[in-house]
Amino acid sequence: MAWEITKERCLRCGACVSVCPVLALELRESGILNDSGKCTLCPICERVCPVGAIRVEK
Amino acid sequence: MIKDSYDVIVVGGGPGGSSAAKNLAKLGHSVLMLEKRQEIGSPKRCAEGLSMASVDVVGKGMPKRCIAKGINGAIVYAPDGNSVTVDYGKRGGYVIERKVFDKWLAYEASRAGAKVMAMTEVTDILKDGGYVTGVKASICGEEEIEIKAKVVVAADGVESTVSRKAGLETVNKLVNVDSGFQYEMSNLNLEDDEKIIIYVGNEIAPRGYIWIFPKGHDVANVGIGISMAEKSAKFYLDNFIADNPEIFGSASIIEVNSGGIPVGGFLENMVLDGFLVVGDAAHQVNPIHGGGLKEATIAGEIASKVISGCLKKGDVSKEALSDYNQIWWEERGKKLKKVEKLRHVMEKLSDGNLNMLAKALSGDALVEMTRGNKLVTLAKILMKNPRLITLARHLL
Ligand SMILES: Cc1cc2nc3c(=O)[nH]c(=O)nc-3n(C[C@H](O)[C@H](O)[C@H](O)COP(=O)(O)OP(=O)(O)OC[C@H]3O[C@@H](n4cnc5c(N)ncnc54)[C@H](O)[C@@H]3O)c2cc1C
Ligand code: SF4
Ligand code: SF4
Numbered sequence: 001m002a003w004e005i006t007k008e009r010c011l012r013c014g015a016c017v018s019v020c021p022v023l024a025l026e027l028r029e030s031g032i033l034n035d036s037g038k039c040t041l042c043p044i045c046e047r048v049c050p051v052g053a054i055r056v057e058k
Numbered sequence: 059m060i061k062d063s064y065d066v067i068v069v070g071g072g073p074g075g076s077s078a079a080k081n082l083a084k085l086g087h088s089v090l091m092l093e094k095r096q097e098i099g100s101p102k103r104c105a106e107g108l109s110m111a112s113v114d115v116v117g118k119g120m121p122k123r124c125i126a127k128g129i130n131g132a133i134v135y136a137p138d139g140n141s142v143t144v145d146y147g148k149r150g151g152y153v154i155e156r157k158v159f160d161k162w163l164a165y166e167a168s169r170a171g172a173k174v175m176a177m178t179e180v181t182d183i184l185k186d187g188g189y190v191t192g193v194k195a196s197i198c199g200e201e202e203i204e205i206k207a208k209v210v211v212a213a214d215g216v217e218s219t220v221s222r223k224a225g226l227e228t229v230n231k232l233v234n235v236d237s238g239f240q241y242e243m244s245n246l247n248l249e250d251d252e253k254i255i256i257y258v259g260n261e262i263a264p265r266g267y268i269w270i271f272p273k274g275h276d277v278a279n280v281g282i283g284i285s286m287a288e289k290s291a292k293f294y295l296d297n298f299i300a301d302n303p304e305i306f307g308s309a310s311i312i313e314v315n316s317g318g319i320p321v322g323g324f325l326e327n328m329v330l331d332g333f334l335v336v337g338d339a340a341h342q343v344n345p346i347h348g349g350g351l352k353e354a355t356i357a358g359e360i361a362s363k364v365i366s367g368c369l370k371k372g373d374v375s376k377e378a379l380s381d382y383n384q385i386w387w388e389e390r391g392k393k394l395k396k397v398e399k400l401r402h403v404m405e406k407l408s409d410g411n412l413n414m415l416a417k418a419l420s421g422d423a424l425v426e427m428t429r430g431n432k433l434v435t436l437a438k439i440l441m442k443n444p445r446l447i448t449l450a451r452h453l454l
Contacts, residue, residue: 013103014217015237015318018230027217029094029179044232050239050291050316 002057003039005032009053016045016054060175060197063206064090065369067193068172068213069180069220071098073116073351074337075213076163077358078365083171085366090205091164091172092195094179099160103216103317104351105240105271105279106156107254110149112352117152117159124159125152126273130252134424136416137259137409144421153254153271153279183210183223183333189374190224190333209365209374210333213358216318218339226330230341232286234323236266236348239291240281242313247305248272258412262298264288265405270305277312283319283348285405291316321345322398324391329379336361342386344394345401346428353390360385396430403440403452411446415439 014027024038025045043056068079071093079091106126108116117124129151132144168174181202182194192206212220216235221228248270249255255270262268266284273279282295299306320341328335336342337354344353364382368374407415418439426432433453440450 011101011314011316013238013316013318014215015235015316017217017219018318018320019232019235021229023219023222023229026219029096029177047232047286048235048237048318050237050318052290052292 003034003036003041003043004055004057005034006053006055007031009051011051011053013050015048015050019044019048060090060173060205061088063192064088064173065207066090066209066211066365067092067205067207068211069193070213070215070337070339071095071164071174071176072160072213072215072337072354073163074339074342074354074358075211076160076167077355078211078213078336078361079172079174080163080167080170081359081362082365083167085362087366087369089167089172090207091167091174092178092180092193093164093174093176096177097157098164098174098176099157101313102156102315103238104156104315105269105281106154106273107151107271107349108154108351109151109349110146112349113152115352116355117154120159121162124154124162126155126277127153128252129153129254129272131421132254132256133250134256134258134416136413137261138413138416140413140416142416142419142421142424143253144425146425153273180214180220183220185224189331193220208332208369209379211361211365212333212335212339213337213354214339216320216338218335221333221335221339224330224333226328226333226335228325228335228339228341230320230323234321234341236283236285236319236321237287237291238281238283238315238317238319238348239295240279240315241295241311242273242277242315243280243306243309244277244312246270246276246278246280246309247307248276248278251275251278257298259409261409263294268295268298280306281315283321285321319343319348319350321348321401324394324398326383327380328383328386329376331376332374334361334365334379334382342390342394344428345398346404353394356390357386360389393430396433397428399452400427400430400433400436403436403449406449411440411443414443
């Protein structure tokens with residue numbers, strides 16, 4: 001049960017943020033933030049990420 | 059340097075933000091445009107293509123240094139290797155330098171009287187009695203401050219969270235967001251450095267396409283936009299590059315870009331009390347080719363006129379601002395909705411169908427279709443195949 005990001009791969013494009021149904025993600029200048037309290041591990045963000053930086057395990 | 063309050067705060071310093079900020083300042087309003095990045099325009103999330111029709115909207119008075127290369131047409135390759143050549147005519151188009159271009163737009167906004175602040179991140183929305191009344195922002199990483207405004211414009215791009223924080227639902231569906239990935243490459247072996255080159259096919263780019271946008275000499279943006287695919291966009295682009303050594307064999311990677319492209323899911327409502335959203339944040343992109351520069355600019359212009367009228371009347375309620383919804387849908391939405399239909403049809407075509415289309419369609423017809431015109435021509439061609447009749451009906 002986890003949402004994981006490989007920070008080194010992330011290009012901070014924000015694609016993941018635009019599809020997260022529960023507003024768990026935010027793109028700050030410091031990188032992607034995930035609010036684990038909101039995240040449902042659905043895993044839509046994993047599917048849209050152009051570089052495969054996100055991994056979601058139910 | 060920054061005042062406590064403005065008529066309008068624009069969140070995001072991309073083309074949509076600069077367009078809104080510049081026009082509002084010109085109309086005599088006090089405007090603050092906030093951009094979280096340390097440098098406006100960089101890194102780019104764009105293939106940098108601009109048709110001449112778009113230049114007329116976006117690039118009036120654009121200095122030469124914004125242009126990387128003039129373009130006179132396009133070559134579209136079907137999966138079987140056959141191609142359709144599109145002639146853009148005398149006027150052609152450009153591949154631009156977004157980093158230079160976006161900064162120029164911001165210079166222009168500031169020259170019109172808007173205050174622009176880079177490295178200033180909006181972290182929250184202020185609300186009072188249901189109205190959006192300003193933002194919380196952090197300048198150069200310092201402690202958050204509150205800045206008031208009569209109207210806040212969200213021009214914060216595909217990653218927009220400002221709208222959602224304000225209470226406007228802008229989450230897009232996965233099917234409506236293309237995964238984009240791109241390398242700017244040099245030392246390429248390009249067959250024609252004055253044409254953009256497009257490759258379609260479900261194997262190489264599921265529900266999307268691969269592009270080569272030349273930037274002069276042996277340099278080009280080489281990218282891919284796909285959706286709902288098994289693997290990442292990077293995976294498909296790397297494969298394509300490996301499979302085409304005659305173009306890429308000696309090439310180098312100079313820059314790496316990725317991005318989400320909203321290619322559908324237009325919003326019926328884009329306003330709240332004291333609040334409005336433009337550009338990628340409002341999914342205002344052409345669903346077939348993914349171009350959003352022109353759309354963001356037009357939306358910024360429409361928004362500024364509506365906001366100016368509302369400010370003068372002293373009514374920035376949702377009802378008053380909703381003129382923006384009406385005008386945008388009338389001027390852009392209707393056309394883009396047609397293009398969205400075209401996209402839904404194109405996505406369902408097999409590689410065999412695409413090969414057939416490449417043989418049947420002229421370059422001119424192709425260009426018209428991407429603008430939402432001549433969809434009947436396409437429908438007629440598809441209807442020749444009994445299995446595609448139902449699909450083709452969507453275009454009528
Ligand atoms: C791979 C790819 C290729 C593309 N190719 C083309 C093309 O060839 N031609 C074309 O016309 N369009 C193209 N597009 C689309 C085009 O880039 C966008 O439509 C366009 O940039 C939208 O402008 P915008 O102002 O709405 O958003 P953006 O240009 O994304 O600007 C939004 C700005 O808001 C800032 N921001 C976000 N959140 C905050 C915050 N909280 N506080 C402060 N600032 C914030 C961001 O840093 C950003 O600078 C492409 C897109 C992608 C991803
Ligand atoms: S897994 Fe789903 S809920 Fe969690 S961040 Fe990704 S899109 Fe949002
Ligand atoms: S989609 Fe992927 S690369 Fe883009 S910001 Fe999200 S995690 Fe990073």
